[in-house]
Amino acid sequence: MELEEKLRILAGAAKYDVSCSSSGSNRPNTGGTGNAAVSGICHAWTADGRCVSLLKVLYTNLCSFDCSYCFCRRSNDVPRASFSPDELARLTMAFYRRNYIEGLFLSSAVAVNPDRTMERLIRVAEILRFREGFQGYIHMKAIPGADLALVTRLGFLVDRMSINMEFSTHRQLHLLAPDKQAGQIRGAMLSVRDTINEFSNLPAVRRNDTRFVPAGQSTQMIVGAGDDTDSDILSSAQNMYREMRMKRVFYSAYIPVNLPHPLAVASPVPLRREHRIYQADWLIRFYGFEAGELLTPGANLDLAVDPKAAWAVQHHDQFPVNVNRAPYEMLLRVPGIGVKSAKRIVASRRMGRLTYDSLAKIGVVMKRASHFLTAEGTRATPVIDQPERLYRLLTDGTAQTHQQLSFFDGVP
Amino acid sequence: MIYVFDETFDGFLTAVFQSAQSKEPLDSVTDAFGQSIFLAVTQVITDVFQAGRVRQFIDTHLGADMMETVRYAFLSANPDRFTYTARTLHLARRHGARVVDVMDDAVLGFRDCYREAMRETHRFTGLTRFSELADGTLYAVIAPKHNVLPPVLAHFAQRYPRERLAVYDENRHLLGMLDAGRVTLHKVTMENPVPTQDEQAYRQLWRAFFESVTISERLNPHLQRQHMPKYTWRNLVEMQQTPAEKSPETQAFALQESPGRDIIWL
Ligand code: SF4
Numbered sequence: 230m231e232l233e234e235k236l237r238i239l240a241g242a243a244k245y246d247v248s249c250s251s252s253g254s255n256r257p258n259t260g261g262t263g264n265a266a267v268s269g270i271c272h273a274w275t276a277d278g279r280c281v282s283l284l285k286v287l288y289t290n291l292c293s294f295d296c297s298y299c300f301c302r303r304s305n306d307v308p309r310a311s312f313s314p315d316e317l318a319r320l321t322m323a324f325y326r327r328n329y330i331e332g333l334f335l336s337s338a339v340a341v342n343p344d345r346t347m348e349r350l351i352r353v354a355e356i357l358r359f360r361e362g363f364q365g366y367i368h369m370k371a372i373p374g375a376d377l378a379l380v381t382r383l384g385f386l387v388d389r390m391s392i393n394m395e396f397s398t399h400r401q402l403h404l405l406a407p408d409k410q411a412g413q414i415r416g417a418m419l420s421v422r423d424t425i426n427e428f429s430n431l432p433a434v435r436r437n438d439t440r441f442v443p444a445g446q447s448t449q450m451i452v453g454a455g456d457d458t459d460s461d462i463l464s465s466a467q468n469m470y471r472e473m474r475m476k477r478v479f480y481s482a483y484i485p486v487n488l489p490h491p492l493a494v495a496s497p498v499p500l501r502r503e504h505r506i507y508q509a510d511w512l513i514r515f516y517g518f519e520a521g522e523l524l525t526p527g528a529n530l531d532l533a534v535d536p537k538a539a540w541a542v543q544h545h546d547q548f549p550v551n552v553n554r555a556p557y558e559m560l561l562r563v564p565g566i567g568v569k570s571a572k573r574i575v576a577s578r579r580m581g582r583l584t585y586d587s588l589a590k591i592g593v594v595m596k597r598a599s600h601f602l603t604a605e606g607t608r609a610t611p612v613i614d615q616p617e618r619l620y621r622l623l624t625d626g627t628a629q630t631h632q633q634l635s636f637f638d639g640v641p
Numbered sequence: 642m643i644y645v646f647d648e649t650f651d652g653f654l655t656a657v658f659q660s661a662q663s664k665e666p667l668d669s670v671t672d673a674f675g676q677s678i679f680l681a682v683t684q685v686i687t688d689v690f691q692a693g694r695v696r697q698f699i700d701t702h703l704g705a706d707m708m709e710t711v712r713y714a715f716l717s718a719n720p721d722r723f724t725y726t727a728r729t730l731h732l733a734r735r736h737g738a739r740v741v742d743v744m745d746d747a748v749l750g751f752r753d754c755y756r757e758a759m760r761e762t763h764r765f766t767g768l769t770r771f772s773e774l775a776d777g778t779l780y781a782v783i784a785p786k787h788n789v790l791p792p793v794l795a796h797f798a799q800r801y802p803r804e805r806l807a808v809y810d811e812n813r814h815l816l817g818m819l820d821a822g823r824v825t826l827h828k829v830t831m832e833n834p835v836p837t838q839d840e841q842a843y844r845q846l847w848r849a850f851f852e853s854v855t856i857s858e859r860l861n862p863h864l865q866r867q868h869m870p871k872y873t874w875r876n877l878v879e880m881q882q883t884p885a886e887k888s889p890e891t892q893a894f895a896l897q898e899s900p901g902r903d904i905i906w907l
Contacts (some may be wrong), residue, residue, distance in 0.1 A: 241853040264800050271868065272767040273879055275855040278864025284769075285854065310747045320825075325777060326801065327771045329847050329878070407770045476798070500859065587744050 230310060232320070238310040242301055243336055256388060256443065261362030263325060263332075265388055265444070270331050283334035283368065284324055288312055288349055292338035293415040294408040296395075298454040301338045311340065314349060316364075318356040326364055332366030332388070333357070339408075343374035351379065354386035356399040368444075373409045377420050384421060389444040389476070392417050397465040403456035418473050421446050425474070445476030452506060453498030454483040460524040463509055467520040470513065480506045505530040512537055515568055516561045540563045540624040541601060548601045548613050553582050564623065565598030597623060644670045644727075646685040650715060654692035656685045670723035675802045695730070703738050710741075710755045711790070714764070716788040717754035725750035762789045766796045766872050767817050769808065778805045782832060782876045784812050791817065791826070798824055844878045851879040 256265035271280035292302040300307065312320075317335075324330045325390035335353060340346050350369055357363040363422050368389040371380050384390055392414055396402045399411040421442060428441040448469055450462055462480070470474040482503035509530060510517040515538070521534050531539045539565050541548065552574055560571040570592045577583060577591060582605040589595050600612055600619060612618050642665045646652035653670070660667045665681070699708050714726045728747035732742040740748060770780040779801065783793070788812045794817035797806055806819040809831045816827045836844070874880040 232774065233846055236846060237849055237853045240850050244854040244856060258799055258802055260802070262801060262803065266766075270763070270767045273877065274865045274868040275851065276862055276865055277856045277859040277860035278868070279856070280868065281851065281854060282797065284850070285851075323843050324847060324850075326773070326804070326877075327843065327847070328769050328781070328797070331767075478674075576739070577744065580736075580739065580742055581744070590744065590749060 232316065235282060235310040235312060236286070236320070238308055239288075239312065241349050242290045242338075243285050243287045243334075254362055254442070256366070258364055261364045262322070262363030263363055265332065265364070265366040270403040271580040272328065279422075282331045283366065284321055284330045284332070285334040285336075286312070286317070287345070288317065288335055288337035288353065289340045290338045291340045293341060294339050294406070296408070298405055298483060298486075300361055310626070312353075314352040314356055318361060321357060322361050325363070332368070334368045336370040337372065339372055339374075343372040344379060346372045346377050347375040347379040347383065348397035351383050351386065354383065358386055365431060366444075371417055371421075374413050375417070375419070377417060378548060380417050380420060381424060384424060384442045385439070387442060388440075388441050389447060391449065391479075392421070392422055392446040393449045394418075394465070394469070395449070395451055396455050397450060397457045397461040401457055405455055406589050418446065418448070423471050425565065447475055447479060448473075448475040449479040449481060451483050452480050452503050458527055459502070459506060459509070459529040460520070462506060463513070466510055467513055478510060480510070499532070502530070505532060505536060505599070509536045517558055533624045534620065535564075538597070539564070542616050542620050542623065545613055545616050545619060547609070549603045550601065552588065552602050552604050553578050555574050563598055563601045565601070569591070600601075642666065642680045644685050645682055646670070646672055647687055647722075648672050649687060650712070651689055651692040652685060652687040653715060653723060653726075654695040655688045656723070657695050657730050658688075658691040659683065659685060661731055666888075667724070667727060667731070669721070670727045672723065698734075699730070700807060703740075705731055707733075707738065707741075710751075713758040713792070714751055714754040715793070716762075717758040719750070719754045719757065720785045722754045723751060752850060758787045758789060761785055761787045762792045762796075764873075765789055765793045768792065768877065769797070770870065770878050771806075771875060772834070772836055774855055775837055776805075778807055780807045780809070782809045782811055782831075782833065784876060785810065785865055786812075786872070788813060788815075790815050794819065794824060819881050847878055 234291050254269065258261075258264040269282065271282050273281040275281060282623060287301070289309075290307070291309045291311060292299075292301045292303050295303045317333075321330075321333045325332065333353075337346050337350060340349075350372070354367055354369065357367065366389075367387040368391065369383060369387045371383060371390055371392045373392065380390075394402075394414055395406055395409070402409060402414075410483065424441050425445065428439065431439070450466070452462065466478040469478050480503050482500055484497055509518075509520075509523050512523065513520060518537075518540070523540060524530065530536055534542070541562065547559075548563075548628040550563060552560065557571055557575055560566055560574055566574070570588075573591045574583060574588070574593075577587070583591075584605045585595070585599070586606075587603075588598070588604055612622065642660065642663060643856060644656040644660050644667070646656045653672075658668045661669065696708075699711065711730070712725055719725075720829075725747045728745075729740060729751040732743060732745060732748065736743055741752065765783055765785055769781045769783055771781045774780050783790070785793075788810075790808060794806070794876055797808065798819045801819075801891050802822070804819070805821075806817075808817045809815070811831075811844070814830050816829050816831060818825050818827065869877070869880075
């Protein structure tokens with residue numbers, strides 16, 4: 230098979246995978262080719278607006294598993310292809326030297342069995358690191374069910390490793406991915422977490438020549454293929470950040486690629502739901518919110534307003550806040566104030582009292598924020614004690630889409 | 642008073658120094674003539690000692706971050722970049738490192754200049770495409786709005802230290818080179834080199850990859866253009882149809898012009 234055809238099949242099969250991120254690793258160049266930048270670099274954007282940063286492909290799409298949500302599953306009759314380790318390493322180098330990519334993101338179907346597949350992935354990484362002297366970014370997915378010794382070996386070669394959890398509940402995983410075992414997935418995550426921990430405690434001198442998953446581990450959940458709610462998803466995500474010390478949790482709105490499966494939801498998931506979950510995830514990681522504050526058990530996020538605005542409307546009695554006095558943590562909870570502008574408010578108010586005008590210059594989105602704060606000088610008509618009106622003012626997108634979408638999701 | 646300096650960074654710092662010493666109010670700092678003839682003009686002669694005093698002031702009182710901010714603002718294409726930066730540095734004598742939080746139009750303008758140039762630098766670390774010439778040189782053409790070639794080249798010099806690199810800014814006719822660890826800048830006009838057969842094959846593979854990762858159910862060209870503005874497309878392999886490329890000749894990379902001047906970015 231021609232390389233171009235393989236590339237089309239194996240890139241096409243990997244494209245629904247969501248993580249574009251190449252950030253978080255700091256692998257300085259020590260004489261080979263490449264380095265990994267801490268902030269991450271996007272190299273191109275596809276016509277659907279997503280960032281292309283890594284050569285994201287499957288090693289093979291030949292699978293012995295039969296997950297109901299997956300296009301590559303054993304029972305599907307689709308064109309199959311596999312790279313060879315050498316071929317894939319050369320392609321990665323050729324793309325990297327031309328600055329098409331920031332590195333390699335390799336995942337794979339389970340050809341033959343998990344261990345065999347893991348060995349191939351390790352081979353690709355070894356060729357890149359040792360023969361080609363590649364010091365750029367490598368992200369690989371560990372194959373569920375593979376021997377933990379192989380997982381550890383891979384960890385010494387890559388920058389980031391991820392192990393997909395797929396669903397927030399064991400029941401869903403069992404129903405929709407019958408060949409995967411929740412216990413094994415959890416075991417691999419724990420093992421990676423503990424080894425990362427061990428190596429980050431090494432003295433700095435030794436840390437430089439032995440790196441174990443320096444950009445940390447991440448995982449992914451499919452949104453809407455099963456019946457787990459946003460509250461299930463966000464509380465397990467919070468757990469992934471806290472217990473597993475995950476760097477990122479990625480969410481992927483389910484796109485039905487197979488014939489209707491009796492257990493799988495047949496309709497596509499609105500992208501907006503995925504978007505809201507990402508916003509909530511962000512609030513948990515950087516804004517000091519708890520999953521339980523954003524959602525009651527069993528609930529889904531409101532599709533019409535973003536989760537921070539939804540929280541603020543519900544807690545309108547805690548507003549307005551005075552930007553010249555409020556603590557940083559409370560500033561962060563004001564819709565329209567981001568982490569950067571909250572920090573600038575704290576820095577700037579030491580130099581003098583902040584007015585409405587100066588807030589806009591600092592980067593506060595006054596259209597939203599003005600309802601929730603007071604500053605020096607005159608203030609717009611307060612609507613803070615009229616939650617319905619406040620809600621309408623913060624709705625993004627039309628009411629019609631809201632109804633359509635919430636109908637899909639059964640949001641009350 | 643208007644201060645006119647040669648195009649160099651030291652020339653600019655000299656202007657900052659002299660305008661700070663002067664009793665007359667500062668109208669603007671510029672590297673070009675043609676301002677109002679009714680205002681007084683001082684022709685600044687670059688003085689490394691005076692420039693050094695300003696460097697020292699920034700390093701000791703404002704910190705290394707501020708030096709970087711000033712360097713980036715200097716590269717911005719904003720017509721008022723020099724004036725904003727000079728005024729900010731003057732204000733910094735009173736406020737120290739906290740000058741960046743002062744609510745002043747010059748400071749806000751200075752921050753904008755920095756941000757634009759820094760963002761575009763970051764953008765071009767991703768949106769630069771190299772071609773391998775027959776002699777192994779990696780060659781790229783960029784058309785940035787701001788004068789970001791020096792920091793962009795610095796990024797690639799770190800990334801590909803073993804390669805021979807050439808990055809050409811076709812808007813400013815500037816060529817930056819990395820050769821045997823030395824980074825130089827040349828004022829020249831370059832012709833686009835003809836790609837070799839290997840090069841064409843890799844471009845084709847890249848286009849194939851790019852096409853196959855697009856999710857056609859979710860097209861969002863607006864978002865695409867927001868991140869990858871049209872002015873960058875001309876030099877992006879993936880944004881061009883397979884061109885009817887001329888017959889590949891073997892072409893080596895030779896630079897007959899001046900030896901160039903060494904550049905150091907941070
Ligand atoms: S293991 Fe499941 S999800 Fe992975 S490729 Fe095979 S069928 Fe698809």
